[in-house]
Amino acid sequence: xxxxxxxxxxxxxxxxxxxxxxxxxxxxxxxxxxxxxxxxxxxxxxxxxxxxxxxxxxxxxxxxxxxxxxxxxxxxxxxxxxxxxxxxxxxxxxxxxxxxxxxxxxxxxxxxxxxxxxxxxxxxxxxxxxxxxxxxxxxxxxxxxxxxxxxxxxxxxxxxxxxxxxxxxxxxxxxxxxxxxxxxxxxxxxxxxxxxxxxxxxxxxxxxxxxxxxxxxxxxxxxxxxxxxxxxxxxxxxxxxxxxxxxxxxxxxxxxxxxxxxxxxxxxxxxxxxxxxxxxxxxxxxxxxxxxxxxxxxxxxxxxxxxxxxxxxxxxxxxxxxxxxxxxxxxxxxxxxxxxxxxxxxxxxx
Amino acid sequence: xxxxxxxxxxxxxxxxxxxxxxxxxxxxxxxxxxxxxxxxxxxxxxxxxxxxxxxxxxxxxxxxxxxxxxxxxxxxxxxxxxxxxxxxxxxxxxxxxxxxxxxxxxxxxxxxxxxxxxxxxxxxxxxxxxxxxxxxxxxxxxxxxxxxxxxxxxxxxxxxxxxxxxxxxxxxxxxxxxxxxxxxxxxxxxxxxxxxxxxxxxxxxxxxxxxxxxxxxxxxxxxxxxxxxxxxxxxxxxxxxxxxxxxxxxxxxxxxxxxxxxxxxxxxxxxxxxxxxxxxxxxxxxxxxxxxxxxxxxxxxxxxxxxxxxxxxxxxxxxxxxxxxxxxxxxxxxxxxxxxxxxxxxxxxxxxxxxxxxxxxxxxxxxxxxxxxxxx
Numbered sequence: 001x002x003x004x005x006x007x008x009x010x011x012x013x014x015x016x017x018x019x020x021x022x023x024x025x026x027x028x029x030x031x032x033x034x035x036x037x038x039x040x041x042x043x044x045x046x047x048x049x050x051x052x053x054x055x056x057x058x059x060x061x062x063x064x065x066x067x068x069x070x071x072x073x074x075x076x077x078x079x080x081x082x083x084x085x086x087x088x089x090x091x092x093x094x095x096x097x098x099x100x101x102x103x104x105x106x107x108x109x110x111x112x113x114x115x116x117x118x119x120x121x122x123x124x125x126x127x128x129x130x131x132x133x134x135x136x137x138x139x140x141x142x143x144x145x146x147x148x149x150x151x152x153x154x155x156x157x158x159x160x161x162x163x164x165x166x167x168x169x170x171x172x173x174x175x176x177x178x179x180x181x182x183x184x185x186x187x188x189x190x191x192x193x194x195x196x197x198x199x200x201x202x203x204x205x206x207x208x209x210x211x212x213x214x215x216x217x218x219x220x221x222x223x224x225x226x227x228x229x230x231x232x233x234x235x236x237x238x239x240x241x242x243x244x245x246x247x248x249x250x251x252x253x254x255x256x257x258x259x260x261x262x263x264x265x266x267x268x269x270x271x272x273x274x275x276x277x278x279x280x281x282x283x284x285x286x287x288x289x290x291x292x293x294x295x296x297x298x299x300x301x302x303x304x305x306x307x308x309x310x311x312x313x314x315x316x317x318x319x320x321x322x323x324x325x326x327x328x329x330x331x332x333x334x335x336x337x338x339x340x341x342x343x344x345x346x347x348x349x350x
Numbered sequence: 351x352x353x354x355x356x357x358x359x360x361x362x363x364x365x366x367x368x369x370x371x372x373x374x375x376x377x378x379x380x381x382x383x384x385x386x387x388x389x390x391x392x393x394x395x396x397x398x399x400x401x402x403x404x405x406x407x408x409x410x411x412x413x414x415x416x417x418x419x420x421x422x423x424x425x426x427x428x429x430x431x432x433x434x435x436x437x438x439x440x441x442x443x444x445x446x447x448x449x450x451x452x453x454x455x456x457x458x459x460x461x462x463x464x465x466x467x468x469x470x471x472x473x474x475x476x477x478x479x480x481x482x483x484x485x486x487x488x489x490x491x492x493x494x495x496x497x498x499x500x501x502x503x504x505x506x507x508x509x510x511x512x513x514x515x516x517x518x519x520x521x522x523x524x525x526x527x528x529x530x531x532x533x534x535x536x537x538x539x540x541x542x543x544x545x546x547x548x549x550x551x552x553x554x555x556x557x558x559x560x561x562x563x564x565x566x567x568x569x570x571x572x573x574x575x576x577x578x579x580x581x582x583x584x585x586x587x588x589x590x591x592x593x594x595x596x597x598x599x600x601x602x603x604x605x606x607x608x609x610x611x612x613x614x615x616x617x618x619x620x621x622x623x624x625x626x627x628x629x630x631x632x633x634x635x636x637x638x639x640x641x642x643x644x645x646x647x648x649x650x651x652x653x654x655x656x657x658x659x660x661x662x663x664x665x666x667x668x669x670x671x672x673x674x675x676x677x678x679x680x681x682x683x684x685x686x687x688x689x690x691x692x693x694x695x696x697x698x699x700x701x702x703x704x705x706x707x708x709x710x711x712x713x714x715x716x717x718x719x720x721x722x723x724x725x726x
Contacts, residue, residue: 007440009505009506009507010506011506011507011703012702012703013507013555013699013700013701013702013703014504014505014506014507014555014698014699014700014701014702015505015699015700016440016505016699050404050426050429050430050433051396051400051401051404051430052400053429053430053433053434053441054433054441056443062506062703063506064506066440066441084422084426087407087408087411087422087426090407090411091400091403091404091407091408092403093403094403096403096407097402097403097406097407099410100406100407100409100410101406101410101673103410103413103414104406104409104410104413107413
């Protein structure tokens with residue numbers, strides 16, 4: 001016959017009454033100071049076990065029994081809370097914890113490398129082009145506020161380059177209103193950015209760095225690839241998704257440190273953008289060939305860019321500190337590790 | 351503002367558990383004769399290893415069910431921590447219903463989606479949403495406190511939160527605006543009023559919480575923190591100026607890279623210490639001002655302990671890619687519990703249960719998503 005010790009709380013006051021509980025055929029018999037009651041099993045509800053925490057039995061009328069005698073309860077209520085009892089069995093053993101850990105790591109890896117990009121692409125397809133354009137306009141506004149000023153390029157030159165873009169995008173039939181935005185962005189150096197929605201920002205430094213128009217065309221072809229594949233929007237969505245995912249996994253930790261979320265998100269973003277670069281490169285080679293230019297121009301401008309960054313240490317402010325050179329080149333390489341590879345691919349695609 | 355101890359219960363006509371005469375006797379006895387009081391420490395008995403297994407298994411189940419199980423996971427975690435928080439060998443009980451929490455979470459996700467999309471598509475829509483939020487926030491806070499109170503029990507007596515929307519709106523929106531208009535000078539007042547609102551509307555059974563005025567002590571605390579902040583800025587500024595001048599003579603240029611690192615560490619460490627100081631002080635001041643019938647508190651958190659705890663937690667969590675999270679949570683809770691003692695006149699046996707109504711979980715779940723910090 002099962003018997004166990006418990007504390008009885010009547011639910012009306014906070015007084016505690018230690019009791020001895022004896023299991024009869026169809027009921028529990030509680031005996032304590034000034035207490036002697038019998039409760040049918042059918043009226044007793046036992047809570048699900050969590051760790052080795054104290055168990056609570058709810059009795060009719062709002063009273064409770066609290067006990068640490070898990071064995072007695074297991075014997076008396078073998079079928080209670082089957083689902084949560086199963087969860088408890090999983091929580092009890094380190095083996096299952098290890099299995100859970102592996103499952104989480106696998107799921108995180110899968111969703112970050114495969115799931116998120118697919119979902120982001122799917123979501124991006126629902127965003128109309130004019131809304132993408134508005135996002136792009138906002139980004140341009142932010143650039144103008146922080147890094148860039150008016151271009152010093154002559155109107156004739158600007159028009160010629162717009163025409164070059166027109167040649168590159170003719171026959172694409174993708175409804176993007178492609179156009180160039182010329183800017184002088186001192187600290188950025190020679191560069192071009194594809195904004196969501198069809199605008200492509202080109203810095204004066206890039207125009208200066210290029211030896212001929214086909215080299216500029218190569219860069220533009222690459223940026224067109226970014227626009228068409230909605231890389232800007234997708235990158236933003238992927239990063240947001242990754243941040244949400246990490247926050248969900250870290251759960252309790254978020255309140256302790258925001259850093260734990262930011263750090264891996266930044267690292268992931270780096271990885272994502274590398275993949276997008278390769279996609280845009282492949283597009284560029286195809287585009288260039290379509291209008292009768294060789295992808296070797298892409299290789300040439302990439303080499304010039306790399307030269308530029310190696311020489312100036314990534315800086316453009318006339319500061320020729322030799323101590324900074326090593327750091328600058330390293331910096332550049334860490335975000336563009338595959339430049340040599342990209343050049344090789346362009347040459348192979350001639 | 352309100353004087354402590356002189357307030358009659360005012361919300362919902364909830365009668366005080368103790369007859370007035372008895373209460374007066376307690377009040378008279380409490381002030382001079384601390385020695386009469388029984389000291390009951392809050393004991394936290396959770397183990398990091400056990401919680402780690404609960405945490406990771408529930409996380410895996412949440413992933414496998416695409417998030418649906420998260421409500422059950424939350425209830426299990428809360429039940430674990432509540433039960434391991436003990437006073438006089440009796441643990442707390444969490445009674446939250448996972449289905450209610452799941453419903454709340456679904457609503458919260460929908461709201462969050464609307465919010466983030468509204469901003470991208472039209473700034474005007476975002477403004478509308480912010481106004482909507484200003485109206486909704488007091489409601490969310492009240493609901494969230496009510497849900498949590500309703501589902502928390504000790505010795506089979508529930509807590510109960512009786513705060514009203516109107517009162518919460520007044521604190522949040524009115525004092526919130528006051529804080530903005532006064533350029534932050536009103537912030538300690540806002541914080542004090544918010545905590546007072548949250549505390550004094552709680553009931554344990556029929557016994558309403560009482561809380562003394564916090565305004566003056568909060569101002570002292572924030573002023574001190576602000577003073578330290580300004581002082582350290584000045585010291586840091588002078589140091590950087592002196593160093594960069596000294597180095598410029600020798601090295602024809604800006605500061606070498608390495609010099610910045612100690613400053614970054616000092617800055618981050620200082621910020622953490624200040625954060626810990628505010629946490630510890632505000633928490634102590636709040637608990638020490640609360641009276642629940644015959645119960646008072648003695649909270650003695652220390653800023654440097656908390657700061658040390660946070661530093662180790664952050665390092666451990668990053669170094670283990672998050673796996674140390676359960677350990678960090680458990681040790682933080684254990685520290686906090688260990689620094690809290692109940693001073694009880696008589697005993698804990700004479701609280702009386704009240705009637706409580708069912709409360710939906712929406713407020714709590716939405717509040718969780720938008721990360722409201724009520725600071726209690």
